[in-house]
Amino acid sequence: MQTILVFALLGLGSGAVIAAVALGVVLSWRGSGSFNLAAGSSVMVAGYMFWAFRTGFFHFKLGTWPAVIATLAFMVVYAVLIELLAVRPLRAASPLAKLVASLGVLLLTQALVQVIFGTSPLASPSVLPDSVVVVGGVPVPVAQLILAGGVSFLAAVLWCIYRFTRFGVATRASSENEVAAVLAGLDPNSISVANSILANLTAGAVGIAAASIVGISATTIPLLIVQALAAALFARFTSFGIACAAGMAIGVGESLIFYASTQSWFPSHKGVALSGVQQLVVFVLIVVALWWRGSSLPQRGELRERSLPRVPKQDQLARRMLPIVAACAIALVLLPSEFRQAVVTGLVGTVLCLSFIVIMGYVGQLSVVQLALAGIAGFGVARMSSVYGIGFPLGPLIAVAVALVVGVVVGVSALRVRGVTLVVVTLAAAVAIEKFVFANPNWGGGATGVTVQQPTLFGIKFGSDAGFRGLDGSLPSPVFGLCALAVTAALYAFVANLRRGELGRRMLAVRSNERAAAAAGVNVRALKVCAFAISSILAGVAGVLFAYDFGTVSASMFDVMTALSVIASVYVLGVTVVQGAVLAGFGMVGAVVPLILQKWVLPRDRVGLYVQLLIGAGLLVQLRFYPDGILIASATKRERRRAERLQLRATSAAQPMSEQRAVA
């Protein structure tokens, strides 16, 4: 009993951090209507800055209090910077665009922090006492209590500010009806920046205090956003008190589950306790929260809404595809093995990105779970071949079918939620699948991963170990590359064709206006499930190809940060056109573009970070200047120029000079 209490109290530490991130999420939503995926990153930034001030990283060393003040001052600057770069330019954008912008901030800060401070976690000088007091026989860690008390106090302060000050009333007014607030003379920009400063100061204080408890890590802290979103959902993105309490409860719960996993009754495999139960619980909590607190977020009266990126028609498909396919085929045969491998990875990445084009570009549903579906298929193929001896073609078929089933289940359970809420559900689902399935030694890959047997049919090898080894005679075989190319080209044509046909038209109709689509006879629910199914199949095929391509699968290949990076890069390039999938695929880590960068431009071990940095920054630039995506922006410009030329020619042919001058 006592031990349980101790674990519960220990959980208060991370619970307080989750609560603080949840408060940040609520503040962003109420202040600017943005759904802030980067709320956890603020805690991380504060932790790193405090560490740097205290330890003399910037060549000067500060005492505890000066360092605290310097860090908080930095957080104000950081808040204003983010506001100017990622929030203000998108005031009038759709909620989805705002969310994607916060994704850009998340990727950018996470990469930047690691580039500056290195990738290994740091031990921060502690601010809170690390003593333990014994109350009634129970040892109570003081730091955790202070942290929890401090965050509760901050929540109370925020509540008071919102309740009693004019600023609070203004924020509430503007979050309920921005139009009316503007008419009443309130400036949404100042309200938004003030809320952002409040959020970052809260995050800053907690980042400083918690650094010694949870450790400073760029990989774990930003992802606390998942738990924080669960807490914020319980609070309906409005109540500070509930967000705070729910956040702490999640922290305590996770700690208790950890305690339970040390017990003999806890399910285990070969002496290792079942992993990922915490993440599974958070996912279930989110589903419960949606069911219990209502499936939609409180509506905000927005000024105006810019719609999703345009979806241009796909013309002259074959003519545009053939040269690229031919170039890839030649490259696969001629290039040395390293590049061959990169081309294959790029092709497989393209298939993965195509699944995002369908679900995100055509139907407007941002689903994070696609990479996890690819992982399910990848692990499926690997385990079927290595454990059950089921090889090609049955293994891949079953694997894709499993991914399809899981994808459709996610799609059906997410039918009632749309837009930004879907992101929360699928994000939590992706994390749960990663930790509970992939990292789980029982049915996933555990710490080491699973190897895959290469495909053979009628005794003929056509995997990466096939007989023909290219010009340099080394692995991987171009034969597998050519097979992957054929699959990719077919699926590429399929997704492009989808845009031109009846089904794609209906998808876009649903994306534009669900009500009107229903009135035109479109079964909106069936259509969404159908889109999820198509997208899941694409993801599943990508997963199978990944497994064959790399020869082994491991949890880190399909983790949620990778998924977010892929989504971001597809979005930057053009989430509504198939060409965007190709470029994003070839830009994935392990594919051609990063390989070239790491060979000639960047330090070898940092390529992933720099690519992420580029994607994050690119996202902010793209959302600001090319809301439709970079590819579409350039295509539009070209189209317009051509249209102008045509018109010019038409008018000059049709009209005599004098008339033309009159028209001009």
Place this chain on the structure above:
Amino acid sequence: MTAPALVAREITVRYGGVRAVSNVTLEVPEGKIIGLIGPNGAGKTTLVDAITGFVPCDGRVEIAGEDVTRLKPHARARRGLGRTWQAVELFDDLSVAENVAVAIGTPSPWATIKELFVKPTLEKARVGEALDSVGIGHLFDAMPTELSEGQRKLVGIARAFAGSPRVVCLDEPAAGLDTTETHELGMQLRGLTSGGTSMLLIDHDIGFVFGACDHVVVVEFGTVIAEGPPHEIYANERVIEAYLGSSAIPTEDPGARR
């Protein structure tokens, strides 16, 4: 005698405690245009929402004799019930032709699958016909965002009629059109009935409604206060008092929510 194209029996819609529509019964015979008029907030839009399945209601809705009360909006649409909105709701990502094409096809799963592998074609003839019927054939390739408000309205109407529906509910189609355009629209609507399509026509422009309709229903505070042929309604004292006389004749709905 064949069943009427549309029957709405004892429809009641509640928003919280408020009854926006109470116990309204109306019937749209085949090939006829029925007018629905009433002051702002009378519950006209709400009634159309109930008939087309967008708000839950008590009562019973029949299309050509078939009970559709339990069906979802898209299923009612497939049984031949079209509608337009007070504020136009087009698919802004699709061209005008594609907007109309969405309403035309009710594809079989098999045809859809086949289409994914061969180059699909738009049913140009039928789309063009639908656009021509309201006189906007020249907008075939335009994008909705490039159009004027009046043209957008017409695209919405063309889309509602494109799938050869039995009956179409038109929510203030003439709002935003000028006098000649309104007159033209009236003629076009009459033309569309010759194909057997019936209509429930809501508008504020009394002249337009009385000119186009065979029969007029007047609602106030969610209940029917009068109905009959236009000339009778024109002379009905209660109607004059409730609606026509009160604030002259309103031509546009300032409280348009959708």
